[in-house]
Amino acid sequence: MSPNVPLDTVSVIGLGYIGLPTAAVLAQAGKSVIGVDIDQSTVGAVNAGRVPFVEEGLETVVAGTVARGTLRAQTETPEADAYIVSVPTPFKGDHEADLSYIETAARGIAPRLSGGELIVLESTAPPGATEFMADVILGMRPEFAKEPNLTSSLYFSHAPERVLPGRIMVEMLENDRIIGGLTQEAAELNRDLYASFCTGELLLTDARTAEMAKLTENAFRDVNIAFANELSIIADRQGIDVWELIELANHHPRVNILQPGPGVGGHCIAVDPWFIVSADREHAKLIAAARGVNDSKPQVVIDKVLERADRLKKPVVAALGIAFKANIDDLRESPSKSIAVELADRLEDGQVLIVEPNIDELPRELTGRADVELADLADAVQRADIVLVLVDHDPFKVFDREKLQEKIVIDTKGLWR
Numbered sequence: 421m422s423p424n425v426p427l428d429t430v431s432v433i434g435l436g437y438i439g440l441p442t443a444a445v446l447a448q449a450g451k452s453v454i455g456v457d458i459d460q461s462t463v464g465a466v467n468a469g470r471v472p473f474v475e476e477g478l479e480t481v482v483a484g485t486v487a488r489g490t491l492r493a494q495t496e497t498p499e500a501d502a503y504i505v506s507v508p509t510p511f512k513g514d515h516e517a518d519l520s521y522i523e524t525a526a527r528g529i530a531p532r533l534s535g536g537e538l539i540v541l542e543s544t545a546p547p548g549a550t551e552f553m554a555d556v557i558l559g560m561r562p563e564f565a566k567e568p569n570l571t572s573s574l575y576f577s578h579a580p581e582r583v584l585p586g587r588i589m590v591e592m593l594e595n596d597r598i599i600g601g602l603t604q605e606a607a608e609l610n611r612d613l614y615a616s617f618c619t620g621e622l623l624l625t626d627a628r629t630a631e632m633a634k635l636t637e638n639a640f641r642d643v644n645i646a647f648a649n650e651l652s653i654i655a656d657r658q659g660i661d662v663w664e665l666i667e668l669a670n671h672h673p674r675v676n677i678l679q680p681g682p683g684v685g686g687h688c689i690a691v692d693p694w695f696i697v698s699a700d701r702e703h704a705k706l707i708a709a710a711r712g713v714n715d716s717k718p719q720v721v722i723d724k725v726l727e728r729a730d731r732l733k734k735p736v737v738a739a740l741g742i743a744f745k746a747n748i749d750d751l752r753e754s755p756s757k758s759i760a761v762e763l764a765d766r767l768e769d770g771q772v773l774i775v776e777p778n779i780d781e782l783p784r785e786l787t788g789r790a791d792v793e794l795a796d797l798a799d800a801v802q803r804a805d806i807v808l809v810l811v812d813h814d815p816f817k818v819f820d821r822e823k824l825q826e827k828i829v830i831d832t833k834g835l836w837r
């Protein structure tokens with residue numbers, strides 16, 4: 421039996437790629453939701469029913485729930501029955517997790533508590549982070565630490581997000597969720613809250629296992645992409661088409677190799693495995709090696725382009741895609757973007773034409789330079805000596821390949837094979 425405490429008002433701390441969709445689906449499910457963000461422009465956008473980033477289907481739900489009055493945003497942490505902390509956990513130093521955003525969120529929540537509240541950590545974090553969040557809050561409110569397990573106490577839980585950018589509004593409703601409580605009651609209360617919007621299975625465990633499960637999922641994917649990336653380097657040197665190789669090997673009933681690319685980007689898969697490594701450096705050998713392989717792939721691509729460009733006078737490179745993956749506008753931790761930046765720096769007397777249909781202006785690192793320009797696909801290909809495919813955006817797939825004749829094509833995504 422879950423503790424009998426209300427879960428009507430929910431405050432979501434951090435209105436980013438995960439927090440805002442979470443707030444929106446909770447509001448859609450009938451909760452009264454108050455989103456909190458330190459960024460006034462995010463707060464302003466949400467209150468106007470707008471979304472500060474591209475995510476299929478999100479704006480409609482935000483606009484609808486704001487108009488109905490079930491979702492609003494502010495910069496101050498309010499009183500609420502439940503809190504969901506969805507703030508960044510970047511790394512610092514030697515790939516240690518930086519828990520300072522979680523700490524700041526916890527410090528904002530503590531003064532608002534009156535007992536009986538559920539506090540959920542959604543941010544991906546290393547084993548022990550939920551206990552850390554609880555310690556920060558209980559350190560500020562020691563009166564709640566004295567009577568654990570009573571309805572007047574606080575309930576701490578971890579429910580790591582697992583949604584795929586680009587499919588967030590579907591996966592948030594349908595994916596199974598792992599819910600790890602610091603106590604059984606906390607896990608049950610967390611399950612009751614998430615059952616209001618999630619039709620997937622809600623799997624209860626303890627907080628440390630839930631923390632590790634999330635890291636394990638992303639490390640699994642990272643290791644498997646590293647395998648594909650390593651194969652792509654070996655195959656290239658052996659004169660073998662890696663895409664054909666993988667397709668053939670995947671006909672085996674128990675083989676399922678992922679796809680190589682220019683490297684691994686985004687704020688999850690390129691980051692989270694480090695939290696396992698930093699928790700146990702001595703034993704996380706494979707996970708650390710996979711990170712190394714994936715992080716080295718952009719340099720392999722850069723070297724290949726420079727080698728080809730070396731033979732040309734005033735080489736023009738069309739870089740197709742700088743987002744971290746297909747059909748999104750997210751440039752964070754994007755290997756494609758760093759490849760474009762380094763090419764712009766190193767191409768002698770050359771030019772880089774960036775084709776990125778999901779953005780209207782170039783990021784800071786690529787602006788204000790005479791040798792870089794945002795161009796449309798047809799124009800860039802026409803002007804380029806080297807066409808470098810970095811992201812498999814849909815519009816690139818249907819490009820007329822006749823127009824590639826006489827171009828040097830370096831295709832890191834196997835788009836046009």
Ligand code: SAJ
Pocket residue numbers: 544581582583584585637638641645678679680681682683684685686687688689744745746
């Ligand atoms: N990539 C490849 N080859 C592949 C698949 C992906 O090179 O075969 C690259 C992508 O181009 C991209 C990176 O890997 O640069 C990551 O992309 P992704 O689509 O694998 O994953 P993310 O980072 O968008 O989202 C992941 C998901 N985790 C898993 O699939 C295990 C998502 O479910 C998580 O919620 C998310 O991380 C997160 O927030 O942790």
